[in-house]
Amino acid sequence: MALTSAVANAAAAAAAAGAGKKAAQVQLQAELNTDDEWNKFLTRDGLLVVDVYSEWCGPCIGMVGNLKKLKVELGGDNLHLAVAKSDTIECLKRFRKRSEPTWMFIAAGQLLNVVFGADAPRLARTIEQELKNEELAKKGERERPKRAPHELTPPEQEVADAQEKLQRERKEREVAAVEAARLARREARAKRLETHFADVCPALVMPHAQKHLRKISDALEPHGVIVADKCPTLLGKDGARILAVEEPELGNEATTAAIAERPSLALLLKKLPDKEGDVIELCRRALCGDGIETEDGAPPKKVPAEELRADSVPGVYVPADRHQRAAVLDLLFPKMIASLIEPPTPAEPPHIAMMFGAWQRCAVLNVAANLKTRMLRYGFYADDNVQEPRLLCKNIDQYELRPEKDYCETIVMMIAVGHAEPALADPNDIPTEGPPEELMALGPLHVSEDAVVGSEECGRFFPPGYSEPEPKPKPKSKKKKKAKRQENKEDVSDEANPDAVQSTESVETNEAGGEEPEGDGEADADGDAEGEGDADGEEAEGEDADEQHALDKATSPPPPTPH
Structure with a gap:
């Protein structure tokens, strides 16, 4: 009995020792999730090595063993390890949404170094060097850098400057592309309207100046221009915004x-x-005084635009060029324009392409449904080839009908990242720059570099005519085999064509005799039709069975690649 008790006590002691050892191992690496925990950890004496991670990625597990070994062999009590979640610590916000392992070296509240990547030898060398530097700093033989943990190190600053320059260049390209597209649309519209309205020009008389219409017409008459039509109009906020873009003075x-x-x-x-x-030049000269030369010393003659001005509100507005004329004609006389020319097509906003695995289709489309009008188009493709995409189908219903699906199939979305006419849009309707965060959180396979590249890529994924409705196939009707009688459509006399009389008599004889081949033919045709229907039914049932047993490879992620 005593022996048994001794063995039990020894086992308990060993278990307690093991538990204590395990607890000690756990304490080798602190977990920091809040600002308070972070600030408290910074007060520790010695070299602090922090593994900074994002919640969606997690800390670098592969380096834990190496770090603990370094702590035991090199650092001892002078080396402290921690993992810090950047998502919940304000000081680490610059490391959020990053998947690259990040290591911060801190001592006495100052940031010494930052190392990126899971390079074990480099990390070990850096820890060894920073431990030596910290020992020298404690002895007063070396001065620590004066840099708060939230500040950038020189290498980080170089990377940040390069990224900022790249983003600035991309933004400039996007703005230039939007402006070039806008000018191209305006030029095309101006040319289209000139085919019917080359000799007319619109004008707008402000509310306070309408009673002076006679003065306006009198000023136009010497220049060979008449008022062909007039109508009162309430433009509202949208019309006022359009005019403010065309003429800043009206803004x-x-x-x-x-x-x-x-x-x-x-x-x-x-x-x-x-x-x-030119009618525009004539109207501007008559109403605004453009191009009128005065004699030396003579005061300029007042024109209606100046005479009818009330404080900061001009009396009359006349377009300055053919582009403005086209825009104002569409605004003031839409019915007249629509009777002769089709209305302008809505401009597409700047956009990018985002590609996901087809197995993510439900999650992707659910997120896109909450993005209002940012998703412009989407489609399913055979693989992730951006240069030469192979379209499978254009919507989710068609894709679900496919009997076989594969892991390599993708869904590509055309996402708006701006507004085609930002000056005319309500600020609340302008989408945020860059791809939506909700879609980025799903881990896309490919995202366009910027809107310029995105326009080229979407041109390959969604070529012109992509959104036009597809023609529906005509339903196939079952044809019955029936004997067809050949009728003589020409009016020929019996005497002139005795063969026709003989043919007619033979037909009548066959009908009188109750010829059965025709009826049998009909019965056979019906029977054949029924047989065909049965065969089709069996075929359909077989296809349904095959579809049920078919493996839907695009409903789950592809299997991991074996290492």
């Missing part, structure tokens, strides 16, 4: 309020047939 608060809240008078000015010159 002041008083003018915008007047145009948006009170009716203005839209004029359609027309050049007389015998008058030479």
Whole structure:
């Protein structure tokens, strides 16, 4: 009995020792999740080595064994290890959304060094060197760098500057591309309208100046221009915004309020047939004084635009060029324009391509449904080839009908990252720059570098005509085998064509005799049709069975690659 008790006590002691050893191992690496835990850890004496990670990626597990070995062999009580979650610690926010292992070296509250990557030999050398530097600093033989943990080290600053320069260049390219597309649309619209409205020019008389219409028409008459049409119009906020973009002078608060809240008078000015010159230049010269030269010393003659001005609100507005003319014609006389020319097509906003595995389709489309109008198009493709994509189908319903799916199949989305006309859009309707964070959290396989590259890539994934509805196939009707009688459509006399009489008589004889081949033919046709239907039914059932047993390889992630 005593022997048994002794053995039990020894086992308990060994277990306690093992538990104590395990507890000691756990304490070798502290876990920091809050600002308080972070600040408390910084007060420790010695060299602090912190593995900074993001929640979606996790800390670098492969380096834990090496770090603990280094602590035991080199650091002892002078080396402290920790893992810190950047998502919940404000000081580490610059490391968020990164998957690269990040190691911070801190001593006495100052940031000594930052190392990126899971390079075990390099990390060991850095720890050994920083431990020596810390010993020298404690002896007063070396001065620690004065750098707070939230500040960037020189290598980090170089990387940040390079990234900032790259982002700036990308932004400049995107802005230039948006402006070039805008000018191309305006030029195309101006050319289209000139085919019917080359000799007309619109004008807008402000609410306070409508009673002076006679003065405006009198000023136009000497220049060979008449008022061909006029109509009151309330432009509202959207119309006022369009005019403010075309003419900045109309963008002041008083003018915008007047145009948006009170009716203005839209004029359609027309050049007389015998008058030479551009109608826009003639109208601007008559109403705004453009191009009028005065004699030396003589005061300039007042024009209607100046005479009818009320404080900061001009009396009349006339487009300055053919692009403005086209935009103002579409705004003031939409019905007249639509009767002769198709309305302008809505411009596509700057966009990028985002690619995911087809097995993520449900999650991706659920997220995209909450992004309002940012998802412009999507489709399913055979693989992840961006240069030569192979389209499988254009929507989720068609994809689900596919009997076989594969891991390599992808879903590609065209995502708006801006607005085609930012100056005309409501600030609340302009999407944020860059890809949506909700989609980035799903781990895309490919994201366009910027909107310029995205436009080229989306041009390959979604070529012109992609969104046009596909023609529906006509339903196939079952044809029955019936004997067809050949009718004689020509009116030929019996005497002139005795063979026709003989043919007719033979047909009548066959009908009188109750010829059965025709009826049998119909019965056979019906039977054949029924047989075909049965065969089709069996075939369909077989296909359904095959579909049920088919492996849907695109409903789950691809298997991990063996190492």
